[in-house]
Amino acid sequence: MSPGRPDRPADVAGGTGNADNRRRWQALGVGLVAAFMTLLDVSIVNVAVPSIDRALGATPSDLQWILSGYALTFGLVLVPAGRFGDARGRRNAFVLGIALFTLTSALAGLARSPAWLIAARLVQGAAAGIVNPQVTGLIQQLFRGPERGRPFGLLGATIGISTAVGPLLGGLLIQAGGEQHGWRWVFFVNVPVGIVAVLLGWRLLPGRPAGAARHRLDPVGVLLLGVGVVLLLLPLVQREQWHSPWKWALIPAGLVALAGFGLWERWYARHETPLFDLGLFRFRSYALGSLIATVYFGGFTAIFFVFTLYLQIGLGYSALVSGLAITPFALGSAVASALGGRIVNRYGRPLVAVGLLVVLLGLGAVVVVLRGGPHGSVPVLTAAPLLIAGLGSGLVITPNQTLTLSQVPVAQAGGGAGMLQTGQRIGAAAGIAAVGAVFFSSLAGAGGNWSTAFRNALLLAAGIIVLALVAALIDIHRSRRAPTPTTQH
Structure with a gap:
């Protein structure tokens, strides 16, 4: 059979042949690379802002749109793109999204004006929104029941690393490319990876099943x-x-x-x-899992926003050092995500609650080591606490995503994943707005004391995460009173 045919055995979850099994893991690998690339661009551009400002003469409003426009269009298309993949084939949507992402990355790197760069970033964000629900839907399609834990663990590690490692990779690229043009390589680095992902995606991802009904797209x-x-x-x-x-x-x-x-x-x-089946919210796993994800992303995403400001502007660290300071969180998240994916079917939602508690312990330790202002190198002082918080985060994102989507039918996997990720994007934006407001107001009220402002912002972020913990505990309590199945075949 040719690789492009939709009826090949790799399209069937749980294929027993070695070739079929190898092919579905290869397809997953392509999806994870694409997810990493698109999620990385949420944070990697933050450290490039000073270089972009100098090179293009961007106004503060321009810079805000360059940063936030991506997240806006990303969140806008997630659910329609997921539904399109469900109805018309995930391979078609994936390849279209990656091709568009690669093209707009090249255009962003070639930008000669702020307006050019803003337009490229808006379309780039929409392309990322097309890709991501296809990856989650692919896991639902190619894997069944408990075997989904491992691929979701790898996806969770990808999410955690891409979120936290963006500033580090951005700092390295800017240092290598120079202050004037290094920011362009933040975008150009996507091009060769994207081209390979398009070719492998078309070859390895399952096509639309033969004879599948074609639904209107609402x-x-x-x-x-x-x-x-x-x-x-x-x-x-x-x-x-x-x-x-x-x-x-x-x-x-x-x-x-x-x-x-x-x-x-x-x-x-x-x-x-x-477009989206509201009946999915009748599953407690989906309803409370979506709530936990939305609230948690509101807390943990905001931490990197204020921490980067604190290190670079408040304390004068370079973009590269600031990125290195966040690396312990990324490493902890990667390790724990892989582990969480393997054990989530054994422990269920209590594992998510434990992860949230560990995150709070890590953030509390950051507050303690920075009390009264930094007494030494902040990246060194915060390394161990952020490693602990990262370990906890890995036990939150992956297990929660696995449990949230466990009862979603495969035919609705893209739309269900798209709505879950839309909630995450809204939560992240709301969290950054709230935590950022506390940060800047504290900075003004404390006479420019950056340490006090960072501590207050961190406490609010921790408070938001406490709300996610409350939702997890409610789910645990209800599941003990009325157990429900955890998988959907």
Whole structure:
């Protein structure tokens, strides 16, 4: 059989042949590389901002759009892209997304003006949003039941590393390429990897099964969800540049749009396959798991935002050193994610609760070692506490994702994963807005004391993570009263 045929044995989860098994792991490897590349671009550009400013003469508003525009369009297309992959084939969506991501990365690296770079980043973010739900849907499609733990563990490690290692890799590329043009290599590095991913993705990923029904893609649902997500995210990602208090009126307007989306989907489901099946929220694993993910990303993503500001602007460390300071978290997250994926089926949601507790212990240790201001090298002082927090994070992201999607039918895997990741993007934006507001207000109120501002911001981030812990404990309590199955075949 040719590699491109949709009916090859590798398309069937749990294939017993060595060649089939090897092929599905190879397909997963391509997906993980693509996920790493697209998630890395959420954070890697942060350390390139000073170089971009000098090279292109960007205004503060331009820089904000370069940073936040990616996250905005990323979150905008996740659910429609996931549904498209479910309905029309994940390989088609994956290859389209990676090809577009590679092209826009090259265009971003060639930018000659801030407007050029902003436009490239907006389309690049949308391309990343097309790719990511296909990776999660691929795991649901190629693996079944308990065997999903290991691939989800690898995906969790990929998420954790890409989130935390971005500043380090960005610092290395800028140092290698020079202050004037090093920022361009932050984008160019995606091009060769993307080309290989396109070729291997088309060869290895399963195509659309022969004879599969073709569903309409619910354009009204796409519009309502898109409007709701944009109205929610826009005031959050533009919080520093958009000074009018009226921006916060967009949030209730966004909630109204999302309520309209829910009503429309409920009606549409009576006649056609909806963009997103609201019935998934009837599964406690999906409903509470999505809540935990949204809240946790609101806490832990914000930590890197304020920590980078504290190190680079407050204490004068270089971008490279700041990236190295976050590396212990990335290493801990990678190790624990792989482990968490292997043992999640044995321990279930209590493993997530333990991970959240470990994260809180690590963050508490950071507060302790920096009390009264830094007495020595901050990257050295915080290395062990951040390693502990990273270990905890690895026991949160991977097991929670595995449990959240465990009962989602394969035919809805892309849409379910897209909604889960949309919640993560909204949570991250809201968390950065809230924690950043506390950070800057504390900085102003404490007479420019960066250590005090960082401690207050860190305490708020920890408080947000406590809310995720409460949700996990509720799920544990309810599961003991009314056990439910953990897998869906």
